[in-house]
Amino acid sequence: MDFRHIIETVGEFVDFAGVAVMVIGALISIPLALRGYQPRKPPAGAEKLTLYRSYRQLLGRSILLGLELLVAADIIRTVAVTPTFESVGVLAIIVLIRTFLSFSLELEITGRWPWQKETPQSPPARAAAE
Numbered sequence: 001m002d003f004r005h006i007i008e009t010v011g012e013f014v015d016f017a018g019v020a021v022m023v024i025g026a027l028i029s030i031p032l033a034l035r036g037y038q039p040r041k042p043p044a045g046a047e048k049l050t051l052y053r054s055y056r057q058l059l060g061r062s063i064l065l066g067l068e069l070l071v072a073a074d075i076i077r078t079v080a081v082t083p084t085f086e087s088v089g090v091l092a093i094i095v096l097i098r099t100f101l102s103f104s105l106e107l108e109i110t111g112r113w114p115w116q117k118e119t120p121q122s123p124p125a126r127a128a129a130e
Helices: 003-034 051-080 085-110
Strands: none
Touching: 003 051, 051 085
8 A cells, every 4th residue: 555545545534524524514403403502602682593593503514614624635635646736726726615615604604704803792781879
């Protein structure tokens, strides 16, 4: 077994893991949403999530993690096995598309871009008479 075959096998395994994360995440998201999943730290003034929004948020997180694994698999296979200009160019396009999808999903899930900080919650109002 040579190095190229080992790297190809690792890349295929990470590809499989990425797809598995998305499929399993989609299936696990259903009962979690049905049980009324709510984020631990909802944004200030946010309403409770509806069943649809809850499932959509959970599914988005699964897809986001799966996309990260698929990008990792592409990088492993392209850089370690066949580093030609053509394969690196194809990898760059794939990574750009998946990065755009990741940013879009992050915006959809959290309501802010990945580089934006969370807005601090305002401190509770003090009583007028102390």
